[in-house]
Amino acid sequence: MRELKDGIRSKVKLDFQGRVHKWFRGTDSDKRYANEILVLKTLEERGCPYVPKVLEEHPEDLYFVSTNCGAPANGISKAKADALFHELEHDYGVRHDDPEPRNVTYNSKQGRFNLIDFELATILEDGHSEAEESSEKCSSVVRATWAAASRQGKTHKANDDFWLALQISPDGSTNSPSEGEILLDPEHLVLAVSDGMGGNAAGELASRLVISWIRKHASQLYATAQNDDLMAKRLTTLVEEAHKGLNEVAAKDLTALKGMGATLSLVYIAPGKAHFAHIGDSRIYLSEPAAEELPRAISTDHNYAWRDWKAGKITEMAYRTHPRRSVLYDVMGGSHLNITPQVGTAPLTLPARFLLCSDGVTDGLWEKHIVGAMQSKLKTRELRDEILEKAYQSCGKDDTTLIVADIDTLHG
Template identity: 40%
Template sequence: MKPKNPFLPGAGPIEPDHAPATIEWSARSQSGSRKPVNDDSWLAFASDLNGADLLEPEGVQSLHDHDLIFAVSDGMGGGNAGDQASKLLLETLSTIIPDTFKTAAAGMHPDYFGHMEKAIAQVHDAINASAEEDEAKKGMAATLALAWFTPENLYLVNVGDSRIYLHREQNENSETRMLTLDHTFAWRKFHRGEINERQFRSHPRRSALYQVVGSGRQAVTPYVAAFSYQPGDRFLICSDGLIDGLWEKHIHSAFSTNLDSTSSLADSLMTRAITNDGSDDTTLITLAVHETAE
């Protein structure tokens, strides 16, 4: 699926007519109460012609000289397989994504959709190959939610039920929207309005994923999209552990009441999610787009 703009009008790829934006971010991850190993992983890196430069859990950087990529993955599988699957997925992506700069350096416009789909296919095969080599890793798999900021656009990809949210202020009103989709039939019914949020959260097949990276499946079909962000936009990337403890209204409220920094927003979301549930691993990255002074 390749919609240029899943929700916002006029949000296809554009040419920049302003100074590249600055991105602020904060990342958090905590193991769930029902097991000692955290199967979630997160990744933040700057990408340019020289490759990937891994970023700290907190920071602020301009998009002037490089792209910025942020991702969350929830691993699945017995033993430590889930933990290894999510890490392998993100580590492999950090080596593949910078290849777009080689395309640009050659004078061609990168095919971001095609590049992301190819990258996910490569990671999918790598996870399956790793599982075939070790019986203890049989069935290892992972979800993915990835946000790729270029000076022109945000490109996003998701597989499974890790999510990306956008919060945008518009004329004294604010709106929080989920930009990705959960690859479950229960979410489809919720998205179509056939069931309400309470029914979705208690649905017996809420976590039954029909798309994951790995798991021995022959192929994976990620959801990819692109739209133009703007200064003031804020984002949340998270694993399903966060959603276990937060309803949609709680996420909107956190965005609306934690305006000073991505750090305060991340702490607010994490604290409330863990307090309300906390049984599953919980991982999030909060992001804010700032205008760069020229």
């Protein structure tokens, strides 16, 4: 086993299965052992997902085995740590005795922050906080959580969709897992969905190239995130350069890659706002309950039938069955000479929820179903799974890809 800690009050080791072994020693070791076991079991009963779970108890030796909560979250600020410990007290009724950054970890597999070391923590009566004096500190700490998934269409030989979750910081970018969370400021979050088009393997190649381009260059947007006009220009340039790159690749093999193209729906989330860029018929939906608005698409399908539907000239049924619905007048690549991507900025009223999706989702679900889903109280992972399953079972011919993201303060 690998030693993680050897202190006066405890010794901690990590076994080859990734489990954590903790031995108690020193003053009141028996009481501290019993208290940490009780606290962790109480938190598990109350549904807290970001603390260790007890796997084995050995009271005779004053040691227990728990799940691994990751590595120390080096660099996390005191303000962010305060917000996490406040949430623990506010939502799960446990006050940590040492609410400092050293007791915050980050698990890259879970894509989230966790809290550890509860040997002197206090369980509050009825699971409610006795103090709310830290609420103002938390109200300025914003958290973004997301969940993404993609499923190959029933009639497709390959999945032509790709998605991206990218954490942006002053030091660069980090590719993120399909489920995760970050605390915004200084970190930002980029989410994107691309649906490829073209025969043979051209569609899969197109969407993969688009997402790779975004992953490589999105960090260049960080410095302008608070300047809406400059951000719009840089997003436009980012999409136009990816468009030119697709056409250049297709031109090298006109037999296999002629007409290769892709959609793109991208959201860049920074404190207080979200910038977006869009082209094609994937979609971006936004829900802001506090703004008293229904969830709505902030992107436009780039086909002429969409205009008729939104102008009230045709019904949603007529739009969904329109013979030219899949004929896009603007798309990346596709031998188009020039493009005009839709770009914009949405000031966020928190809490806010985003849904980015390919047309596999909108083929399977009517607008009222998407609106209803976004209004639900489900967490991002649960909502992702529900939307994916319902859309796929309803249609499923096309590839089905989506990202659900929630933006909120840490219970100020």
